[in-house]
Amino acid sequence: MxxxxxxxxxxxxxxxxxxxxxxxxxxxxxxxxxxxxxxxxxxxxxxxxxxxxxxxxxxxxxxxxxxxxxxxxxxxxxxxxxxxxxxxxxxxxxxxxxxxxxxxxxxxxxxxxxxxxxxxxxxxxxxxxxxAQASARMAEQGLELLKELLPGGGFRLLTHCNTGALVSGGEGTALAVAGAAHRIGELRRLWVDETRPLLQGARLTAYEAARAGMPYTLLTDNAAGSLFSAGEVDAVVIGADRIAADGSVANKVGSYPLAVLARYHHVPFLVVAPTTTVDLTTADGGAIEVEQRPALEVTEFPGGMPGEVPGRAVAPLGTQAYNPAFDITPPELVTAIVTENGIVSPVTKTGLAELCARSRSGNGMMSI
Missing domain, CATH: 1.20.120.420 (translation initiation factor eif-2b, domain 1)
Structure with missing residues (x-):
């Protein structure tokens, strides 16, 4: 490993x-x-x-x-x-x-x-x-939550974007939970969304999963619905770039469709993020500024890097592209938010505020 x-x-x-x-x-x-x-x-x-x-x-x-x-x-x-x-x-x-x-x-x-x-x-x-310490605690708490939600073990987890050691001072957020399950022999399959247009799942999550010896399978983002329909997903586990005060979650674009699929198919949708990602000054999802990325990331494949040969064009010259870096998942579609200091479920404004208050006062881990 x-x-x-x-x-x-x-x-x-x-x-x-x-x-x-x-x-x-x-x-x-x-x-x-x-x-x-x-x-x-x-x-x-x-x-x-x-x-x-x-x-x-x-x-x-x-x-x-x-x-x-x-x-x-x-x-x-x-x-x-x-x-x-x-x-x-x-x-x-x-x-x-x-x-x-x-x-x-x-x-x-x-x-x-x-x-x-x-x-x-x-x-x-x-x-x-x-x-690094928060990463370890999130992995521990996320694993315990999976055991409660899925007592049969042998988890088949679907993840989106990259949430491992490449995003953290430790082992990461959502991928750290998958890693914890893998170490005790309970990760049956890690489904890795390719994560278009920049392929963070294919390039980075698969890279980390391979290094760790996890059983993983790569899929295009639009194949996720097929997996749910076939009953092959036990839980969705993703990270977050910002969590608003009401529990709305901004994460890599493509996360919201997974939450909708998960709700329809009665599959837990878990968000794993440190309390520093919770922004109580942002009231709700509508107040989160969503970064818009360059069109060439969509119209070329792969996107060119500065100073290198541009990617190969896959759309006609001059094509406009809609390329938000993130989308917003409303709190009612989130089963639980797992942090280093506790788990919020159901996800509510009050629950998040209480968790953050306990985190600041150093009262340790709490499930709300």
Whole structure:
């Protein structure tokens, strides 16, 4: 069984500190590291999906703020630029904000520039550790919930996009739950949605599942209905990029149709995400800003990477494309939200608020 990939790390070569990323655009064909020496390089990596996934974007944002500080850039400007790089992913702004708060507090305390950047870096490292710990707790709680919902075991889980170690400081969110089931011999089949148009399921989830030795099968997104109809799906397990106060879930586009299919076929639909992905300041799904991606991701296959040969055209020149990065699943279609600090089921505004309050007060895990 292969080890989990390391998606992001802070390094300090003689030339100065850098952020080193596993370039996810090149997977699974190549495992290539991308070195970011400044904030613009990191922002480009975020926007072009060299680094992605809600929890990891929070970690990347925090390290990015520290990188700006140690390199002598305008820290306040860097914070604004980083936070806006991918607007739907609330964790990105959260991570930037945590490091910025530590940086400001250190300056206010008279520590000086070096003390301030070290404080920002310490906060980024703390967030990185917390994310790994949260991943482990989500895997444990998600597995226990699956056992309750599906007491027969031998789970056949359908997942969408990528939610493993490539999106986290640990083993991930939804894919970490599948991994926990696999380790105890209860993962009968992992159904992996291809996840068009950028194929995060085919390129990344299949890559992680293969490394871990999971029994997995890849399918095109529009084949999911056939699987449900044949009774081959026991539960849907996905992640989230933002969860609104009412429990509406923003996740990779294609998630909402799975929730509709799951409800029709009486299959549990589980969302696994850390509490940092819950945004109580966003009232409902309609208030979530959904990122619109470039048309070429749809009209070319595969999408070209910056500085490389463009992809092969699959649509006539000039074709317009509708390409939202995410869709919104309403709370009534979500069986449960699994976090590191508890499970919310049924998914309600009150339940989420109580869970977040308990998380902040450190009262431990609660199921609501």
């Amino acid at each position: 292969g080890s989990a990939p390391v998606a992001l790390r802070w390094d300090e070569p003689p030339e100065g500190p850098v952020i080193v990323l596993l370039d996810q655009r090149r997977l699974p064909a190549e495992e290539v590291e991308l070195v970011c020496t400044d904030v613009p390089a990191l922002i480009d990596a975020i926007r072009t999906l060299a680094v992605r996934g809600a929890p990891l974007l929070g970690v990347a944002g925090a390290y990015g703020l520290a990188l700006a500080a140690v390199r002598g850039f305008d820290v306040e400007e860097a914070a604004e630029m980083l936070s806006a790089a991918r607007p739907t992913a609330v964790n990105l702004a959260y991570g930037v904000g945590r490091a910025l708060t530590a940086y400001r507090a250190s300056l206010a305390g008279g520590a000086g520039p070096e003390g301030a950047w070290r404080a920002a870096l310490a906060e980024a490292r703390a967030l990185h550790r917390e994310d």
